[in-house]
Amino acid sequence: MATRFDTAFDFSSRVTLITGGAAGIGRAIAEAFQERGSTLVLVDRNPAVVEVAAELGAKHLGYVADVSNENACDEIVSDVMAKLGRIDHLINNAGIGILAPAEETRTEDWNKTLSININGPFLYSRRVGREMLRQKYGRIVTIASQAAVIGLEHHLAYCTSKAALLGMTRVLALEWGPQGITANTISPTVVETELALVGWAGEKGELMKQKIPSRRFARPDEIAMAALYLASEAAGMINGDNLLVDGGFSNQ
Numbered sequence: 511m512a513t514r515f516d517t518a519f520d521f522s523s524r525v526t527l528i529t530g531g532a533a534g535i536g537r538a539i540a541e542a543f544q545e546r547g548s549t550l551v552l553v554d555r556n557p558a559v560v561e562v563a564a565e566l567g568a569k570h571l572g573y574v575a576d577v578s579n580e581n582a583c584d585e586i587v588s589d590v591m592a593k594l595g596r597i598d599h600l601i602n603n604a605g606i607g608i609l610a611p612a613e614e615t616r617t618e619d620w621n622k623t624l625s626i627n628i629n630g631p632f633l634y635s636r637r638v639g640r641e642m643l644r645q646k647y648g649r650i651v652t653i654a655s656q657a658a659v660i661g662l663e664h665h666l667a668y669c670t671s672k673a674a675l676l677g678m679t680r681v682l683a684l685e686w687g688p689q690g691i692t693a694n695t696i697s698p699t700v701v702e703t704e705l706a707l708v709g710w711a712g713e714k715g716e717l718m719k720q721k722i723p724s725r726r727f728a729r730p731d732e733i734a735m736a737a738l739y740l741a742s743e744a745a746g747m748i749n750g751d752n753l754l755v756d757g758g759f760s761n762q
Contacts, residue, residue: 518743522547525597526741527590529577529634530604532559534703535653538730539601540566542738551590551597553577553634554604577604577630587637596645599741600638602631602652605671609664609709620667627671628678635682639691648691649741652679653733656699656756672697676752683750692749694740699756700727724757 526543530536531552540550540562550570552563555577563572571590575582590597605627608619631652642648657665658672675695682693699722700710710718710727719725736755739745754760 513743513746515744519546519738521599521741524548524599524741525551525590525594526599526601527551527553527587527597527634527638528601528603529553529630531572531601532556532562534705535698535701535730535733536601536603537562538734539603539737542731542734543599543741544570546738548599549594551586551594553586576626577634578625580633583633583637587634587641591641597638597641598645598647599649599651600634600642601737601741602634602650602675604630605653607665607668607709609668610666611664612666615666623667624671624674627668628674631675632678635678635693639682639686642691643686643689646690648686649745650679650682650691650693651737651740652693652695653737654695654697654752656697656754656760658695658697658752659754660760679752680750687749692740692746694745694748694750695752696733696736696740697752697754697756697760698728698733699759701733702727702729721762722757722759723762726757728755728757 526548528536528540531540532554544550544566552559552572553575557574560572563570573586608623635650652675654675655672657669658676679693679695700706736753
């Protein structure tokens with residue numbers, strides 16, 4: 511049966527767990543999925559995540575946690591399953607970027623970056639994946655970066671962590687695809703979030719824009735729309751792929 515647009519993007523019966531959902535890209539993704547009717551589960555180390563979930567609607571859940579904490583991950587997913595009975599979409603969005611020249615990268619910053627950017631998506635993919643396998647259905651969308659496919663100065667730990675997500679996603683797609691689960695990544699260029707605009711302000715930001723064929727940074731809602739598509743029934747045959755949302759930067 512052909513997929514109809516009105517049903518492919520109807521998430522009214524779906525539950526979506528979004529890490530890093532309190533602000534920036536995560537908040538934009540949450541708003542997009544809420545608009546399509548999904549019940550949201552937001553996880554963030556920022557205590558404001560509880561208020562954000564409530565603002566989006568009474569049925570949504572907010573949890574304060576570090577995504578690299580395995581015990582918290584297990585407790586959150588178990589609580590969600592007890593309350594909602596299912597998780598259909600997992601959006602691995604939480605991440606950090608600590609920048610420094612390669613030779614000055616501190617071991618503690620390297621470990622912290624990999625702990626949040628790699629261990630977090632692994633923990634949530636594994637734990638939520640077990641529920642998806644029981645359901646015989648699921649969509650995993652992980653926010654990587656253009657830094658996953660190109661090198662960026664002073665981004666040693668960040669580039670390494672984001673590249674690792676592509677490998678993880680390919681294996682999840684291969685192993686879980688036969689059980690009705692897809693796994694994909696989205697790799698944006700610089701996105702106009704409050705945090706990113708501080709790091710890419712002034713001349714540095716303008717120079718970066720000139721390297722992007724579209725001559726601008728991405729908007730949070732553009733990343734949200736990409737996540738919405740990959741989680742929809744319209745993308746059922748997209749599995750193990752990396753969607754570049756970078757204005758053509760990495761294709762040069």
